[in-house]
Amino acid sequence: MKPIFISHAVADKVLVDLFVELLIGGIGISHTDIFYTSQRDQGIPSGKDFKSHIKDQLKETKLTFSLVSENYYNSAFCMCELGAVWIDSKDFIPLLIPPIDFKQLRATLEGVQARKIFSTEDLDIIRDETIRQLDLKNPRGTGYWTQKKEEFLTKGAEAATKLPKSDQVPRSALEKCEQEKNALQQEVSSIIKEKEKIEHINLALSKVKDSAAVAEVQRKFNTDHETFQELCGDAKDRLSELPLIVRKVLYAQFNGEAFTSDDSWDLTDLESARREGFLEQTEGANAYTTSTKSKRLTACKAALERLATFLEDESTPEFHKDFENNNDTPAEIKLAPFWRKHLGVKV
Template sequence: MKIFISHSSLDNRLVNPLMDLIQTQFGLTRSNFFNTSDEELQAGGQWIEEIKQGMHDSSLVLPVITPNYLESAFCLCELGATWVKSADLIPIIVPPLDYKALNATPFRSVYQTVSLDSEEGLTRLYDAITKRGIGQGNVTRFLSRAKQFSERDLAPFIKEMEQREVVTPALVKNLKADVARYKEAFESSESEMDQLREENKKLRLMKDAKEVKQMDYERMDEWDEFMAAAEEAKSILNSLPRYAVSVLYQNYKSNHEGFFPESDDFSKLTDMESEGMVIYDSGWKPDYGHPKIKKADAALDKLKAVCGNYPHLEERFHEEYPDCRFGLRYSNFWEAIFKISIYKTN
């Protein structure tokens, strides 16, 4: 007597305990079974030929019908081979499938299925095997072991199958339709974004430059705002003579006390005085009547305000410039941020 258990390899955690139940309760041995999940196949062997031979040698086939089984082309081939061979067959239906699972096959009209949906189903399995004169069984002992099998192996498997999403042709069709809609929506949104970018570009060209710059500042984070203000001041200061920058620095450093150069070279300062950039009043001081000096002072005031608005800015500054003091009072701050040299004062 040889029993061929046809099943999906994904279901071995159910099939092996079921084989153990039948074996122990009917006094059989492993040699009475062909079960690919019980290491029946030899490593490196011609496994397809071994399965064909195993089915040929079997007098009873037990296909364990699960969702995994119905999705396996190989399992369906085994089922078809059983039909061709006209072998004795007991289809075992595992919930959540029911007797309708084989409606699309010839087996539903010819063979009586056994559903493992209750104790009664397990009793029918016992009766079906007993009627075929297989081994020596005891129904009371069988049902006692079957109860353990049902609680330990069958119930968890059924629960997992109930939660499993079955990929049906209808589901695939719906998913394809969803993908097409999402693709269309994505392409539409990309087109809208391109249009908005183009409109934004045109608006920026049309709007007042000061309004655009203010909008950019509102979108910046603390460090970006600081660096933008520093860059603005740098571009103005770099257009000024070095002595004019030194006079401006001294004004921030010593609270309007005035600049006294270390050298006796006053010619450049007097030249700038004649241009209206600086003025001598108990020391050299900025002449804020000059457009460039006024513009530079405004940019420096703006940078000073940014520095005061964000208490944590100094920490970031020291990460970027570890050798500098933070603030307009310090010459190395000017030299690091504005990339200029400051003349010393007496």
């Protein structure tokens, strides 16, 4: 009987032959001490029953290597052979052939200490383990081993890339494809909904000409959060074009209050805003209100009115609940913190 048994898929024969050459040339093991089924002179003798011969061989084997690849896992016979190895073999070393890695070990291999066939450190461990298990008295020296190991790593890595590909898909790969398929289906569904939304918008836009009406149509297809961001951004941009004193007067007006200047205000700023057509004096020397002479100011007031109408009459309770959960204050245009945080005006 042969002390070394190599369990492998027939499809991986090229790589198995190279591994056998490593054992023979690098350690000094005789080819007559190695049993593997794909090599005629080292495998099953003519006329012998295949299954019974393997069973008999395993009873006397001192060390078993299983070259675990995708082809190995997809071979029903290899799986049966693996079970027999696990039961009968005294010492058992699985060798992983890429892309198989530790995470993919299953069946009787799960939890078994395995080695990577193209790891120089693991090959050194395999050499030492083989010498110990077979009780070799005169193994080849380190120089022979290193040379043959480097040859195996080069030739073996190249041979592994040319091994026949299995026509079966590993479960892990199938599950990954399923996850990717589900993600793509969700993305496609989202794209289809967005496309339908755009088509409805374009249909509605084709019926209007006025820019304000166009904006109103677009908002009908927005979520409340999208509408808020759009209206708030428009109002903030228009406010930024106005002098600070004018923004203060606008804030007072939105709170139903009259704006009255005090000693903290530079009269030059007020007078400049009046000359620019932004402000008008009302009853009393220090009372001011906004003017209707400035187009910029009129457009800003309209933007604020649209925002106020949305917040007070059009937005949903869910929007206000979400807004309060994510901000320090309610979504109310009359509040000073709202102007500071969302409109950029210090009041």
